[in-house]
Amino acid sequence: MAPSTPTKPSILAREDVARSNLFAIERLELRFSNGAERTFERLKGRGRPAVMIVAMPDPEHVLLIREYAAGFDEYALTLPKGLVDPGEDIITAGNRELMEECGMGARRIEPLVELSLAPNYMNHRMQVLLATDLYEKRLPGDEPEPLLVETHAIESLPALLAREDFHEARAIAALYIARDTLRAERDSESWW
Amino acid sequence: MAPSTPTKPSILAREDVARSNLFAIERLELRFSNGAERTFERLKGRGRPAVMIVAMPDPEHVLLIREYAAGFDEYALTLPKGLVDPGEDIITAGNRELMEECGMGARRIEPLVELSLAPNYMNHRMQVLLATDLYEKRLPGDEPEPLLVETHAIESLPALLAREDFHEARAIAALYIARDTLRAERDSESWW
Incomplete structure (x- = not known):
């Protein structure tokens, strides 16, 4: 795989872990293309541009x-x-x-x-x-x-x-x- | 009050409303200097620079x-x-x-x-x-x-x-x- 086109990690699982009026926090279980696994958290807005x-x-x-x-x-x-x-x-x-x-x-x-x-x-x-x-x-x-x-x-x-x-x-x-x-x-x- | 020195709103109440490994969400009840009251949410990191x-x-x-x-x-x-x-x-x-x-x-x-x-x-x-x-x-x-x-x-x-x-x-x-x-x-x- 050329360095210009990395392979994205697989999302093994995703879960909403916290929510308020303005924010939602999601937890992702990821497996990278080299086999390394990590837990990530990301913040989701309400989706309005x-x-x-x-x-x-x-x-x-x-x-x-x-x-x-x-x-x-x-x-x-x-x-x-x-x-x-x-x-x-x-x-x-x-x-x-x-x-x-x-x-x-x-x-x-x-x-x-x-x-x-x-x-x-x-x-x-x-x-x-x-x-x-x-x-x-x-x-x-x-x-x-x-x-x-x-x-x-x-x-x-x-x-x-x-x-x-x-x-x-x-x-x-x-x-x-x-x-x-x-x-x-x-x-x-x-x-x- | 000169326009260059606005008076900050008073924080009437603050409450932690959601928390995950990475994030904490806090709700603020604010009263602005003109009397208007609003609920704000803010996201707090873990405090490390x-x-x-x-x-x-x-x-x-x-x-x-x-x-x-x-x-x-x-x-x-x-x-x-x-x-x-x-x-x-x-x-x-x-x-x-x-x-x-x-x-x-x-x-x-x-x-x-x-x-x-x-x-x-x-x-x-x-x-x-x-x-x-x-x-x-x-x-x-x-x-x-x-x-x-x-x-x-x-x-x-x-x-x-x-x-x-x-x-x-x-x-x-x-x-x-x-x-x-x-x-x-x-x-x-x-x-x-």
């Missing part, structure tokens, strides 16, 4: 939100995001979340990248969208308190990383990818 | 591993990483994980950034280390099968992102930050 939005009011700036992060019991700076409602497509969900969390809609939204959180033990995936050509439009959301919206230069990522409240890997990855995508577009425009 | 290593065999290349990702039941390309053992510092842990997962040690390892996973509902933090001046050294790890190690140009991030098995947000964020840090060092050297 998630979206994260890089919303740019102009070609140099991006909207960030500051919201209460229960995992650390402190406020964190990140990108607007949320779950896709049943029957909703990801573009509509991204625009709705942007209206709820930032009070802005976007005339143009396009998929940028799909990110995973911790593929070794979670099945979570998030669609990152790039939203441009914004206009003011607020929808009521389910947030317990209004989110603080900050506008930052997308080229100021190093300064953002120096902040203690800016650490969420998905938001950081999304902003770097958006910045590089925009730089590449500018370079190709100035080339032509 | 985690490290992720950007290991560079030369100034242009980085080591990536391909390992079985149980969350998706498929192989994923990512950076070497692991938990800090009791009594270990993060530098020693990073070097040990590098020896176990890539068969390499590093004469120089330095902290690059600290990343969180999903601060809204997890308390997980990961220290990203930059490892350089590598040498061959293999330690036995607890992996069920040998990891596939791939060497990639750090400037090839757009090509990596086009791969279906490269999607982990922490690895992507770490590689962009390492690449920009190295670019900035090169620029300052050529300036002087």
